[in-house]
Amino acid sequence: xxxxxxxxxxxxxxxxxxxxxxxxxxxxxxxxxxxxxxxxxxxxxxxxxxxxxxxxxxxxxxxxxxxxxxxxxxxxxxxxxxxxxxxxxxxxxxxxxxxxxxxxxxxxxxxxxxxxxxxxxxxxxxxxxxxxxxxxxxxxxxxxxxxxxxxxxxxxxxxxxxxxxxxxxxxxxxxxxxxxxxxxxxxxxxxxxxxxxxxxxxxxxxxxxxxxxxxxxxxxxxxxxxxxxxxxxxxxxxxxxxxxxxxxxxxxxxxxx
Numbered sequence: 001x002x003x004x005x006x007x008x009x010x011x012x013x014x015x016x017x018x019x020x021x022x023x024x025x026x027x028x029x030x031x032x033x034x035x036x037x038x039x040x041x042x043x044x045x046x047x048x049x050x051x052x053x054x055x056x057x058x059x060x061x062x063x064x065x066x067x068x069x070x071x072x073x074x075x076x077x078x079x080x081x082x083x084x085x086x087x088x089x090x091x092x093x094x095x096x097x098x099x100x101x102x103x104x105x106x107x108x109x110x111x112x113x114x115x116x117x118x119x120x121x122x123x124x125x126x127x128x129x130x131x132x133x134x135x136x137x138x139x140x141x142x143x144x145x146x147x148x149x150x151x152x153x154x155x156x157x158x159x160x161x162x163x164x165x166x167x168x169x170x171x172x173x174x175x176x177x178x179x180x181x182x183x184x185x186x187x188x189x190x191x192x193x194x195x196x197x198x199x200x201x202x203x204x205x206x207x208x209x210x211x212x213x214x215x216x217x218x219x220x221x222x223x224x225x226x227x228x229x230x231x232x233x234x235x236x237x238x239x240x241x242x243x244x245x246x247x248x249x250x251x252x253x254x255x256x257x
């Protein structure tokens with residue numbers, strides 16, 4: 001299927017130049033195909049709207065048919081389900097129980113969990129569990145990026161009470177904590193729900209500084225404190241990849257998060 005290989009190579013090259021497009025000479029050089037072959041292929045591809053040509057620069061770029069196919073494929077995907085792979089990745093990197101949480105309505109819920117097979121301790125974070133805004137890292141990582149009126153409304157609806165001696169219950173202190181999360185891009189639950197257990201969360205963005213998802217790890221507080229810097233590095237690295245994935249889906253589809 002030599003023609004298919006050539007077609008794929010040409011489309012790959014064109015897709016890498018989405019703004020300015022790419023000319024025949026550059027396409028020939030990058031694909032090792034002759035200019036005459038490239039020209040014949042492009043003429044047919046233009047007719048089928050797979051590519052378009054800029055009238056002024058003569059460069060070629062992706063056409064509406066190609067974008068329609070890509071958009072249709074992405075619409076068929078479950079964005080939340082696809083995010084689950086990043087839970088597995090962060091668990092492999094940290095050895096910790098990981099979970100995804102989602103802001104929906106005026107609450108945050110756990111929507112996916114992953115427990116490493118060799119993890120001895122089991123932590124009681126389960127799908128469908130509500131994450132209180134004032135004492136969970138998962139909710140803080142999302143709420144910090146919301147508008148102030150949403151922050152005020154969400155905190156006002158909470159029945160704030162001390163669950164452990166470490167639970168923040170002062171509204172002023174909570175808002176200060178959210179400001180720190182916004183500045184540093186990472187949220188903590190340091191024994192606020194259970195003594196001896198802590199969690200770290202970071203947001204996953206669907207647009208620049210807009211989020212409805214967070215990815216978290218939970219474990220023994222002693223281990224979390226000892227490995228805090230390394231855990232944060234891994235979480236942020238995975239979050240960046242997940243955010244890029246989600247942004248591309250959000251850009252090409254009507255998915256609303």
